[in-house]
Amino acid sequence: MSQTLKLAIDGMHCGSCVNRVTNALKKVEGVEVKQVDIGSAEVEFDETKTQPEQIAESVNRIGFNARQN
Structure with a gap:
């Protein structure tokens, strides 16, 4: 079953x-990106x-701070 997840991400500037x-x-299995701003x-x-948690961690690993919004 598909769920929607909204993340707040600190450290994005451009x-x-x-x-x-x-x-x-996109590299996380089972994830479809709807929108990134x-x-x-x-x-x-x-x-x-x-x-x-795994989805947020994929963003944190590249140097940002992601959390459920």
């Missing part, structure tokens, strides 16, 4: 940051393949 976050989210992201995810 279009390059948006691209980096988008690419990191400076400071936020919205994705749909398959809860049988990943969880919100």
Whole structure:
């Protein structure tokens, strides 16, 4: 079943940051990126393949601070 997750993301300042976050989210199995803007992201995810914590961690690993919004 698909769930929606909204993330608040600190540390994003430009279009390059948006691209980096988008690419990191796309690499998470079961995630479909809906929208990424400076400071936020919205994705749909398959809860049988990943969880919100894993999705946020994929963003944190590239140097940003993501948390559920």
